[in-house]
Amino acid sequence: MFTTEEYKERLRRTKEQMAVEGIEVLLITNPSNMNYLTGYNAWSFYVHQMVVILPEEEEPRWIGRKQDANAAKETTWLQHQHILFYNDDYIQSPIQHPMDAIARLLDKIGKGGCRIGVELENYYFTAKALKQLEKGIPNAEFVDATLLVNYLRMIKSDKEIGYMKRAAVIAGHAMKTAMDAIDSGRRENDAVADIYHAQISGTASYGGDYPAIVPLLPAGTRTSSPHITWSDRPYQDNDIVIVELAGCFQRYHAPLARTLVLGSPTDKVKNLSSVVVEGLNEALAAVKPGVTCEEIEEVWRKSIARHGFFKDSRIGYSVGLSYPPDWGEHTASIRRGDKTILRPNMTFHIIPGIWFDDYGVEISETFQVTETGCIALTDFPRKLFVK
């Protein structure tokens, strides 16, 4: 939890941006943004819920399922009369939708004819949710405010950086556990069990939270499928294993990826790994305030081109506060065409993987932009691991 002052400052900046965009009512349904503005934190985003921002009100209103209102009282800074709910018979009902109740509520407080910002591109604001709102308050004008709050989240406060550093300690601990746990003859799921244990137990002084993505550790030919999850197949001699995981503290993430070879790496894999590490090092060395995301990507691209490699996907993204299914902030990407200017206390996961049809290598860092350059949040050897 942050101080009420920090939440109010976030809210102030949100209202400032609403004014710029001419938004009279802002409906926040992205759970990361709900948390950012109010502190709300529960696994209740599988039902419809939102935070309503009205410029004239000092505090947002939380609206959700009746049985989650207690969680809102417990985790937010809002006074209890700003915590509203709909009844359980709206849940997954064939005859009524939670947004019907919410539309009526908005109409009742006189907002049925306003220009309303909604997060159109958000896992927890379905196409149906928009349709029901449009039906319930047909005089409202709905405008896209998908990344309005996400962009405000890009520059972290010192306290947020402190949370990410704790997450990074957990990430290092979990990666060390992975390197110990993955072994020829051991099942993939048994390695993941150990990694999860490390991620959640955290350290003696603070516990770990659930990362927004499960540990990914494709092996063998599956290294060419970066998002395939584990099986109960035992690792084989000479498997390449890509481990991508995050530490998480109070919903703040520090992701980290490394590549491990069980046995002797082929020359191809050794060469690819040193190309990736060199490119990553050069990209990190280029980071400083004032540089753009695409300039960082260009440094990487030119570095690997010197060795005859080419990769056409983005190599990183802004990271921090998040909920499943993704720990990225969906704002800036480190890729061609992204002209976002780096500023102190921005945080990115730079993950320059190169995959071929039958093998791949990923080595990543989560970094904080500082006044003069950047620092990697996790202190974990930046190399190909061999066991």
Add this chain to the structure above:
Amino acid sequence: MFTTEEYKERLRRTKEQMAVEGIEVLLITNPSNMNYLTGYNAWSFYVHQMVVILPEEEEPRWIGRKQDANAAKETTWLQHQHILFYNDDYIQSPIQHPMDAIARLLDKIGKGGCRIGVELENYYFTAKALKQLEKGIPNAEFVDATLLVNYLRMIKSDKEIGYMKRAAVIAGHAMKTAMDAIDSGRRENDAVADIYHAQISGTASYGGDYPAIVPLLPAGTRTSSPHITWSDRPYQDNDIVIVELAGCFQRYHAPLARTLVLGSPTDKVKNLSSVVVEGLNEALAAVKPGVTCEEIEEVWRKSIARHGFFKDSRIGYSVGLSYPPDWGEHTASIRRGDKTILRPNMTFHIIPGIWFDDYGVEISETFQVTETGCIALTDFPRKLFVK
């Protein structure tokens, strides 16, 4: 993985329902439904992807991100020319959307003017996704097909029941671990670390998959907030702890909840627990083919009413194959007004919790409807635990 015959039978039933609803093209974006029809299984649902069903084609088409096409080749029964992709510069881009590419593709294969079924109420089909499709193929007519495949999933094949039984063994193992791990003075997150380890390591003969919801184990006054996640606070003497978790095998879930008191339960809690157990037992005894969901709820409601209790939320839902953020199938609910008729091999999680402002009790079972009644999938004592 299931046999190609089983996938084809699922597809046949899907096409049959499409014909009933006059749907010429079906776009499946719910990852559980994608998996059900093709076997596709990867943590890639945080980007746009879908399975396209055309009645005239023997196999569906998978469309997703380029770097996930290998996962589709690896996990589905589809021939490789049915695996299509869009490039990485569509990902979280401010200037183009993956649905733009997908709309062009649908237009190219002559489907731009069809009556197209989409899953409007699905976490992975955003309001923006629909808008971009409507813009890309303005002559198409989009109709809601949200639960078309979900309803087909309700009656499980024997092989699916076998998977759920494996999940149930893992659930029992994880619940036993929870009862051992939760103790006065121990941090909540340390208990969760042990639970996760049990969920993922599974058994010696098969590994565990990630459940669609994290373990929930609110304690003390937080038991009145069923979806609040763990902290690193140590459990206290006399805490009530509600543990809700699932075992998961190959994406099939068997959820289970129990309540534990550290110390001596008050008479109020003991009484509430026996009321919940009695109501649960009576509800389970009433389950058999031909009975409706609302009749089961009525048995529960009358049972607790005899002891002066009343609960107004649903007490269960159809369960099985799922991905985060929810393991429910979003079809039938065990609640007033739900007239779904129970059939053999339907599977439900019945979770009759009663919460007050400062404490609550939950005791649940996942059951399979049989020819004559039902069986609980997990064999775990149905009682209040005291430690």
